[in-house]
Amino acid sequence: MFKKILAFPRKLIGYITEINRTKATDMMSFEVNEMENLFAILLFGSFMGLPAPPAAMAIELLPYMENELRLMVSRADFAQDAIASVMDILHVD
């Protein structure tokens, strides 16, 4: 009887934990996507006249950056955010 009473809260805790876990990873996924975006901006900043490594060096990484590039280009706020993004990068030591 006692066991049965506890079963429901236990299940509930289980659900909540899972929801929280997904929430937590969603947040982290968002963060990691942002970082990948910044990585691409840092590398291909010369597209927008930002200080950037030599384009010829960036090209060497281009073949492996399909996802990041798509992410970077798909961002509607890309142009406006560029400077802010670089400011952020400067905090990422």
Next chain:
Amino acid sequence: MKKIAFFMGKGGVGKTTISATVAYQLSRENKKVLIVSLDPAHNLGDVFEKKLTNEKRPLGANLDGVEIDLSAWVARYLKESRNEIRSNYLYHSAINLENYVNILKYSPGTEEYAVLWAIEYIYREYAAAYDIIIFDTPPTALTLRFLAMPSITSLWVGQLSKMREKILKKRQTILAVNPKASIVRNRPLEDGGDEDVPVQGATDKKNDKIYIKLSGISARLTELQRLFSHESYLSVVVNPDTLSLSEALRIREELDRLGVHINSVCLNKTSAEGAGRENVEKNFGGCPVFMSPLLTEGVRAVSDLSVIDVEGVKNDLKAAE
């Protein structure tokens, strides 16, 4: 003797002449010498009265020559990049990468990047077979840019590697919390992609292609930096005039900033009495100054290369470790 020598200086001071003379005379002393022209306005071949190309050619006993065709190096590099992109990309990308790769030809930095890889290639290919590789350099601006490139690019590569490492760590954390999480964004369904299939990108430095590539570039740049700072003999050629002297001083200053130090100054086209020597010595305090008097008849034939006096710089180069 050092493995590599660079002769730098203002246009017309005699970089090509001095490089060719030192190369020629060393080859006469039974040293195996390769002379390489990095100057897009190639005139090294004229000095030897032979047509030089991208493939090395014999210029005499113990002496071979190559002219680096920078535009061919750039073209080859772009072609390789294009092919690699084509074979790696799953989707035809929204951005026109072909265009990006094409305009790269005119991007700042591309020329000096090509010079670097050309030097790396020459060194790898020929350092073992020759006692010395002598480089006839392009105009000062380009020379300084390619000498500076390893340290500048290394800074970028270092920062990018750090950031990449953070991304990989974050991915690991996400997967630790939720092993089913998709850590790499996929192409949206409406775009013909498969967004709902989780993509498990690399989480480890050892199998992340971007990180591996960055490390590869970093290693190559470090090696080039070592080549310039430790394996190279650097000499600045000046004439008795003030313009060539101020350019030489600028070169030394820029190189010092890069941690690369010149070994000597060649005062070329001086008089028998050594006109201008005092002034050069005063300005280059401590650095040996070697003199090559002007041949009044000019340099007309290969045989003149045994007449031009480069004893000082040649012996200093041989003694440099």
